[in-house]
Amino acid sequence: MEFSIKAGAPEKLKTDCIAVGVFASVKLSASARALDTACKSRISGILKQGDFDAKPGSTLMLYDLSGIASKRVLLIGLGTEGAATAKELRDAVRGGMRAIQDANLNEVALYLADIPVKDRNEQWIIMQAAMVALETAYRFDRLKSKSRDERKKLKRVMFGLMRESKSANSALERGIAIGEGVNFARELGNLPPNICTPSYLAEQARALGRTHKLKVTVLERVNMMKLGMGSLLSVSDGSRQPPKLITMEYHGGPKKQKPVVLVGKGVTFDTGGISLKPGAEMDEMKYDMSGAGSVLGTMSAVAAMKLPLNVVGVIPATENMPDGNATRPGDVVTSMSGQTIEILNTDAEGRLILCDALTYSERFDPAAVIDIATLTGACVIALGHVASGLFANDNELAEEVSAAGVMAWDRVWRMPVWDDYQEQLKSNFADMANIGGRPAGSVTAACFLARFTKKFKWVHLDIAGTAWKSGREKGSTGRPVPLLTQFLMTRAGW
Ligand code: BES
Ligand code: MN
Ligand code: ZN
DSSP: OEEEEEESOGGGOOSSEEEEEEOTTSOBOHHHHHHHHHTTTHHHHHHHHTOOOOOTTOEEEEEOOTTOSSSEEEEEEOOSSSSBOHHHHHHHHHHHHHHHHHTTOSEEEEEOTTSOBTTOOHHHHHHHHHHHHHHHHOOOOTTOSSOOOOSOOOOEEEEEESSOOHHHHHHHHHHHHHHHHHHHHHHHHHSOTTTSOHHHHHHHHHHHHHHHTOEEEEEOHHHHHHHTOHHHHHHHTTOSSOOEEEEEEEEOSOTTSOOEEEEEOEEEEEOOTTSOOOSTTGGGGGGGGHHHHHHHHHHHHHHHTTOSSEEEEEEEEEEEOOSTTSOOTTOEEEOTTSOEEEOSOTTOOHHHHHHHHHHHHGGGOOSEEEEEEOOOHHHHHHHTTTOEEEEESOHHHHHHHHHHHHHHTOOEEEOOOOGGGGGGGOOSSSSEESOOOSTTHHHHHHHHHHTTOTTSOEEEEEOTTTSEEOGGGOEEOOTTHHHHHHHHHHHTTO
């Protein structure tokens, strides 16, 4: 898909389709008004007749309007208010992109930047529209012997502007970078676990490093043994796939600037280990590397947009499998921090690999550490598929990440990491147990991690409910790449 920016009068642009935003109350965006004037009020006439309810996401295709050079005009509904909310704008653009793709068009000009959106500017609209365009065009079809989708692929997307704007170009570049980062994360998530192994993730990181000149290092089992990562390694013991600890360093900021470190859970398949999961929907545990995918996607976005900030990605990658060498419930292991852990349930493996990766992150002298993990089913029960769970040991950082989530519309909801919950992790045989029982399962998981993050400002994002969709629409969402990228952009002063 090719993107460009076109400044000029919409009625004069010769293209397959021009898309503009309209409100039900016959309030038109500036470009819709220009088209309406050119075609002698046909558009406002249709709205007055009540033929189009203009709900966000709904569309109406019009053909051969006199006075307009484009063959088609697509009206995109924006609701009734006269100003769209961030969510309405996104729904509207998604609906518009779907209609355009269903119509089998080659190219489209989106005149969306002039839509009034509450608390957002023109750059935000262009960024979101580019992201949504890339996200709706994404298909996972590389493993189908014949592409089932007969539709033509949309080739060119132009962003129409009523007048020249200097910042539109950089907004577009950023939107493309994020959209491609999101799709990269989705592709990794959707790949089957026999392809997307820890080694495959390491290879992807290396490839990213070659494209964007990142420093990439991959630690093997022997290196991890030397570092004393007994907790991480205990998860890989039952697997034939070798574990990898992947780090990617992006230096966009001044040399002395402390980096933001992103740590992503990379369990490429989670059977539960000896504490085996039930069979139903176990295939979805291929998505248990979505935290890792979001780190790779974010690193790719940040590098592509040349963000002036230092960012490090750390990915502990492993499978969680049962075999004769697998860790048993009751085993006690020693983490890199020196703290000992009684493994009472081998299915609580995410925290076991993250704790060593978090300790390892200390060496980067981080300004802040954010870990991203499909950590607990309990988080899905608490927050469903709308918000990711946020846990933090620093209020300011928690606010910063939450605000980025609202801005990017990739929202989180904060949960407590109070000491009162730590009691649930008591063990008779080691410094701590790896599970805290049924009550507040996502909180005790965060409390476990908190024991390894005392030396830096830290946020933990539990994305168990938001990283993928189940059912007929089964597929990775690429969340929280938009949130993470927005957070880093704001940090960089963008
Ligand atoms: N990867 C799972 C969490 C998960 C489960 C995410 C279902 C999304 C959907 C994690 O490794 C896990 O198995 N967690 C256990 C922890 C429990 C044993 C304390 C869980 O949530 O059941
Ligand atoms: Mn598990
Ligand atoms: Zn897991």
